[in-house]
Amino acid sequence: MNILGIETSCDETAAAVVVDGERELSNVVASQFDVHARYGGVVPELASRQHLDAITPVVREALERAGMQYTDLDAIAVTYGPGLVGCLLVGLTYAKGLALALGKPFIGINHLEGHIHAVVMEQRRAGSPAELPAIAMVVSGGHTHLFLIEETAEQGYDYSLLGKTRDDAAGEAFDKVAKLLGYPYPGGPLLDLLAPFGNPKGVALPGTRMKGNQLDMSFSGLKTAVLRHVQASDMAEEIAERRDALKGRGRIGVEEARQATPQATLDLIASFQYRVIEELLLRAAVAADETGARSLILCGGVAANSGLRARFQSLPVPVYTSALALSTDNAAMIAAAAYPRLLRGESSPLDLRAQPNLKLAQ
Ligand code: KG4
Numbered sequence: 001m002n003i004l005g006i007e008t009s010c011d012e013t014a015a016a017v018v019v020d021g022e023r024e025l026s027n028v029v030a031s032q033f034d035v036h037a038r039y040g041g042v043v044p045e046l047a048s049r050q051h052l053d054a055i056t057p058v059v060r061e062a063l064e065r066a067g068m069q070y071t072d073l074d075a076i077a078v079t080y081g082p083g084l085v086g087c088l089l090v091g092l093t094y095a096k097g098l099a100l101a102l103g104k105p106f107i108g109i110n111h112l113e114g115h116i117h118a119v120v121m122e123q124r125r126a127g128s129p130a131e132l133p134a135i136a137m138v139v140s141g142g143h144t145h146l147f148l149i150e151e152t153a154e155q156g157y158d159y160s161l162l163g164k165t166r167d168d169a170a171g172e173a174f175d176k177v178a179k180l181l182g183y184p185y186p187g188g189p190l191l192d193l194l195a196p197f198g199n200p201k202g203v204a205l206p207g208t209r210m211k212g213n214q215l216d217m218s219f220s221g222l223k224t225a226v227l228r229h230v231q232a233s234d235m236a237e238e239i240a241e242r243r244d245a246l247k248g249r250g251r252i253g254v255e256e257a258r259q260a261t262p263q264a265t266l267d268l269i270a271s272f273q274y275r276v277i278e279e280l281l282l283r284a285a286v287a288a289d290e291t292g293a294r295s296l297i298l299c300g301g302v303a304a305n306s307g308l309r310a311r312f313q314s315l316p317v318p319v320y321t322s323a324l325a326l327s328t329d330n331a332a333m334i335a336a337a338a339y340p341r342l343l344r345g346e347s348s349p350l351d352l353r354a355q356p357n358l359k360l361a362q
């Protein structure tokens, strides 16, 4: 089954062709990095306009790289939420038009289910499918969720929500702390590069204990603790200098970032990253223990973090992640998530609406 996946929920216009939910023939991602970098974050209006410009060439390129014609496609899968509504609409409308013109089934996919299936796909391809029931930890710029995944004959993949962040997402915390310290957007990958040069015990940052559901998380207090540390340590001048030096520089390499960062700040970055990782790890460990899950799927943009990937290997269940290109937003993951649903005969009506706050499970 040749599935075209389309993903436009945030700031990447992406299209991919995946065969049988397993073999990626193409995975094209047009990043809007340069457009949003100068504003320090994603500007929704600009993002939708960029998607409009990019969607046709990106889909065409995905087909070309796969060596296929439109008529070779068996189904079109597209993200219909959660995400920015103007962005979702571009991909959704395009996918509907294409499906209608080709007379092929069309299916709307939840972006978070996509992130999970990036890993499911890679494990299937490797011949070692993730053992179910599994815990999925989805950590991205917009989401930090813990799900239990089961598979039943009646329902296919079935998700239940075990816990989530009550405020900022983990990726959002990375990006906000990076911005606070004078690094350009998106700061997550940059902090990941810098953290190994600092002492993770250099600055004591508080963990969070949640009232109610122990598997819920919170990252805004941690961000405030970093801010307090910055204020108490008179870092304003250093930060302003760094902001000026790195402004509008596009992608910055580790050497350049390191040169702009004194040791005390490297220690702060390492301590922040350590704290985020420990918070996530603690919830993952409790969730695995309480549910008796047989494996853990770590996915979403923040799953690209090297410290996080390494630390999660200490869990008592096998931990699966995907290659970096499949961790951040892409469309192969959308096609992969669609495959088991299409196999079961599912499809979506052509009046499916974009759902900015779509939930994967309650
Ligand atoms: O999944 P994703 O591409 O988009 C959303 O669905 O949000 O995730 C993007 C988020 C951003 O917050 C980015 O800073 C973060 O993932 N991120 C990282 C790393 N790579 C991406 N955070 C920490 N370390 C990384 N290596």
Ligand code: ZN
Residues within 6 Å of the ligand: 111, 115, 140, 141, 300, 301, 328, 329
């Ligand atoms: Zn995402």
